[in-house]
Amino acid sequence: MLKDFECTQESYAKGILREKGLKSTAQRLAVVHVLHTSGKSLSVGEIHDGVKEMLGVTGLATIYRTLEVFEDLGIVKRLHFPDGGHGYAFSQGEHVHHMVCVGCRVVFDFPECPVESFDYASVEKQGFRVKDHFIQLFGQCGKCAEAA
Ligand SMILES: [Zn+2]
Ligand SMILES: [Zn+2]
Numbered sequence: 225m226l227k228d229f230e231c232t233q234e235s236y237a238k239g240i241l242r243e244k245g246l247k248s249t250a251q252r253l254a255v256v257h258v259l260h261t262s263g264k265s266l267s268v269g270e271i272h273d274g275v276k277e278m279l280g281v282t283g284l285a286t287i288y289r290t291l292e293v294f295e296d297l298g299i300v301k302r303l304h305f306p307d308g309g310h311g312y313a314f315s316q317g318e319h320v321h322h323m324v325c326v327g328c329r330v331v332f333d334f335p336e337c338p339v340e341s342f343d344y345a346s347v348e349k350q351g352f353r354v355k356d357h358f359i360q361l362f363g364q365c366g367k368c369a370e371a372a
């Protein structure tokens with residue numbers, strides 16, 4: 225059954241899970257499939273519905289745990305919305321920033337990390353050591369901008 229929906233995205237996730245000694249369970253692969261086929265950011269409830277459609281009964285707690293594991297592994301990105309809500313999107317690559325359409329929630333990869341050219345010396349002068357960063361752009365995709 226799993227073979228029916230095995231795409232390059234599932235193979236990618238499997239590879240990372242294997243590297244970390246984690247199992248590629250049907251639920252985990254289904255979460256990847258639901259996310260990458262939607263092409264947009266989904267809520268936990270929407271992911272849960274998609275996985276249930278594929279596998280039948282699946283607990284919501286399993287979905288939460290899977291998303292947590294995937295977020296740690298960088299397979300999934302947690303996205304923020306201006307109204308305070310969150311969504312999840314499939315993400316490939318170690319260091320990727322995303323642009324999110326607030327209209328239809330479609331997600332694009334940002335071409336390059338803007339922080340690479342950041343002036344670290346100026347903040348380190350203040351005794352601050354930068355460990356990590358979070359950058360996400362909000363906006364309207366071409367389709368939503370046209371419809372507005
Ligand atoms: Zn797939
Ligand atoms: Zn849009």
Ligand SMILES: [Zn+2]
Pocket residue numbers: 319321337338339340357359
């Ligand atoms: Zn970056």
